Amino acid sequence: IMAKHAVLSSGAKLWRSLPCAKSELRLELVLACGQTFRWRETADGHWTGVIGGRVWTLTQTEDTLWYYVYTNQGGADGENSSEDSLRAESVTASHHSEVEAEMLRDYFQLHVKLGDLYKEWGTADSHFKKISDIFTGVRMLRQDPTECLFSFICTSNNHISRIQGMVERLCQALGSPLCQLDQTSYHDFPTLSALADSGVEERLRDLGFGYRARFLQQSAKQILDTHGPQWLVGLRNVPYMEARDSLRTLPGVGTKVADCVCLMCLDKCEAVPVDTHVWQIAKRDYKYTSGNGQKTLTEKVHRDIGDFFKKLWGPYAGWAHSVLFCADLKKFQHLKEMTKMFSTQMFKKFLKQTRIKSFSNVANFNSAKIGL
Structure with a gap:
């Protein structure tokens, strides 16, 4: 039986x-704003991707983050399983559940109280306040450093949908297979040694990576030859500017890519x-x-723009920047359009009919396909 993507309903x-509020x-x-390139919406409001060598489907209700972790053998076909295999799966599930909950908390950095930060930024910056009323819940991920660095080497002169395709081809070609769901094969992100292999550049050129193929292979080789496999994750423990300067010694890594890596996986x-x-x-917006x-x-x-925003927003400036x-x-402009309708008579009538009390609920109504 073909394993399927899980759906909460x-x-x-x-x-x-x-527990996690929207x-x-x-x-x-x-998951769709260009921090990470491996998540796909596999059902309405359900996102499937890979964290820590496991395939996950995530979805959320107003106050809860739901997650389904697949075994390597397959997917959400529990209803077709025998009672024994279901019992075995529940034992495995309980054994792994706390580890996986902690992986998820770490990935989304849920210890950081985003609402408090939004209040601070909104007080300091009236433009941020206006935007943040619509774009709630935008937080930074804490990604695996190898995945983050090599994904961002693919971003030069590129756009999100093309980068997604490129990163997926990279994983299919060089990453370990994890499971197959509804015709889709999921692979882990390649290891540094897989990326550093001498045949990788030619293989990636054949897959449409162009000049980035050499950067990917040479950066992996340079890390392993000069620093060793733990070097990247070790940059979490050094100051921001030192980490950024170290990353910039790698082929294909300029200031912008180095800053993305510092922010999105190295705790800067x-x-x-x-x-x-x-x-x-x-x-x-800031003249x-x-x-x-x-x-x-x-x-x-x-440097000047970075300093300007750091002075405005403080120690979590990179997080605030990601909201803006x-x-x-372009893909999120419809949320702004909805605010323009907020004061119109037609919209007030819509609110009355649907008994929606606040705009933030309307913004979250996106997945309901209300046809606005």
Whole structure:
């Protein structure tokens, strides 16, 4: 029997959960905003991806984060299993459940109280306040450093959907297979030694990676030859600028990629990755003028914009930046359009009919496909 992707409504018996309000985490924003490239929406509001060598499906209700972890053999076909195998699965599940709950807390950094940070940033910054009323629950992931670094080497001169395809091909070609669900094969992210292999560049060029193929192979080789396999994760324990400068010695890693890696997997919450997109936000929404006459993003402009936002938002500036970055993506513009309707008579009538009391609930109504 073909294993299927799990869906919560089919029965919550094999699902587990953590208390987590949508104001602290919005899966549809966090998993699709360009921090990570391996999550897919496999059913309405259900996201499937890989964390720590396991395949997970995640979904959420108003105050709960639900998760389903697949065994390597397959998927959500428990209803077809015998009683014995179900009993065996429940024993395995209880054995792993606390480990997996902790993996999820760590991945989403749930110890960080996002609501408190939003209040701080909103008090310091009126533009942030306006945006954050719509884009609640955007938090930083704490990803595996190898996956994060090598995914971001693929991002140069690229856009999110193309990067997703590239990272998926990388995993299919070089990562260990984990399981198959509904015709989709899931693989772990490749190890450093798999990426460093001498045949990798040619193989990745054949898969459409272009000049990035060499950067991927050479960076992996340089890490293993010069530093060893624990070096990357060890950068969590050094100061931000030291970690950034170390990353910049790798082929294909400039300042922006180094900052992304520092922020998204190395615990450097103050790192603000600056690209032309963020430069435009600074100029348009913050009347930022330094380097205005320049066509390209120089090191100085990069540094100045980072310093500007750090001064404005404080030690978690990188987290605040990700909320604005997310709010500026084309794919999420419909949420802004909904706010414009908020004051119209038609919208007030809609609210009355559906008894929705606050806009944040309407924004979360996205997955209900209300046809606005």
